[in-house]
Amino acid sequence: MCIAHHNPSVQVTADHRIEIKQNEVPELKPGEVLIHPRVTGICGSDIHLWKHGQIGDLKVLDNLVLGHEAAGEIIGVGDEVKNVAIGDRVAIEPGIPCNACFLCRQGDYNLCQDVKFIGMYPHAGSMQRYLVHDARYVYKLPDNMTYAQGALVEPVSVGYHGVERANLILGHGVMIAGAGPIGLVTLLLVKAAGCTPIVITDLSEGRLAFAKKLVPDVITYKIDPKLSPQENGAQIRKIFGDTELEAPSRILECTGVETSIITCAYVVRRSGLLMIIGVGKDTFNNFPFMQLSFAEIDLKFSNRYHDTWPTVINMISNGIINVDDLVTHRFELEKADEAIALASDPRKGSIKVLIEDMQSKL
Incomplete structure (x- = not known):
């Protein structure tokens, strides 16, 4: 499946610019899924990577696709994937731990030092039309939840x-x-x-x-x-x-x-x-x-999260918490540079700015 010719993405450069450009999509491996991210929330870390080029020891050394607060649609499934199918709507847990170190084995996989976290260099994030991700870290959304609510599972986590x-x-x-x-x-x-x-x-x-x-x-x-x-x-x-x-x-x-x-x-x-x-x-x-x-x-x-997606999805789906009012602005994927600029300006009064891509799937 070759879709590299039309995969618009939002990238931060090593010299602190935001560019909207085409990005290649890797081939699906066993255990992976191809997702069309429909909604991605802008996080303070995205702005920090843009303006400062690093968070702690994590440095942007080349172009990086931003985004890790995301929900989308499964449009491709690799071999051995059994938990989701094409057409499923999912919330994406952005970190893929090694599942081998003592921290992962004791359940504290959020502390794994070999985690692959999308939107952190060098791992491409969700501000693109097509994202390949480990199927173990996507979670089906109930029918009564929107993509926006699915994307908000990450900050709530x-x-x-x-x-x-x-x-x-x-x-x-x-x-x-x-x-x-x-x-x-x-x-x-x-x-x-x-x-x-x-x-x-x-x-x-x-x-x-x-x-x-x-x-x-x-x-x-x-x-x-x-x-x-x-x-x-x-x-x-x-x-x-x-x-x-x-x-x-x-x-x-x-x-x-x-x-x-x-x-x-x-x-x-x-x-x-x-x-x-x-x-x-x-x-x-x-x-x-x-x-x-x-x-x-x-x-x-507290560092990020672990084992929170099912619980937070249940809380939102069952009305224990209402996250809808947190969303103050929405932008199309092609205008993500404007969205990030707005989110970075405290005078604009934004809380959660969403980037939406409702283009028909491949």
Whole structure:
């Protein structure tokens, strides 16, 4: 099957340009499927790869097809594939682990150091008309789910993995730091988990207003950059109450920003848990070591996800969470450069920007 002649794709170059150009499609191997990605969400990492050319040690050394938040249609099936068939609508889990290392064997395949993650160099992502992927990491969508909802399974999975690791307690107060896309999906999940009260913080009044529209009973707090983390932390604590017992036992930090993490350390109650979901700098200079140590606050981290697709699909399909309102903009594949530019501009007020390709299949 030769379709290389018409496979438009969105590529970032090593010199930080976005190009829409044709991309070759590899031949199907046993165990693989050919997918027509119908919807791909733009992630902050896509923008980071464009503007900075790397995330940590992951560098863009040549043209790279972006995209990893995706859902699409199966249009080709390799030998030995039994879980899906041509015509199936699927959500795509973007990471393909080695399935051989001790991390994979113990179930923590999100930590596999040999993972092939689409949209990260050198593995082509989903912002193209045709994508070849390992059949073990695609999941059928129920008839009542849209492709857009299928694409949102990926960012929801990021929040879900952090929420799962945080061991939330029914009826306990929770603070969420950051009202970006991951903070907002985390808000939906925390609400579904029965935590109360829920406070979400951000620097942006617009994003806090969006959070309030998403979950009307959430309490918003606009971080005051003129105040120290300790002072902002004290103000947030007052929202929960005056006693140590009333302070939130769980904090979900979704920005990765140093000052935000420090603020969280002064909000979480003694013997509580601070879960860091956000991605930040390589090192911090002002880590509040003794604040966490004296209070025996557990500090945990979350990296991507594992075994979340079936659960998140069930939650969306069965109405436990409603992700539709997260989508603020939609663009055709051929206008993806405009979509990425918009998503990168905080003045535009976007939350989740989708790239859609509804062209008829091959």
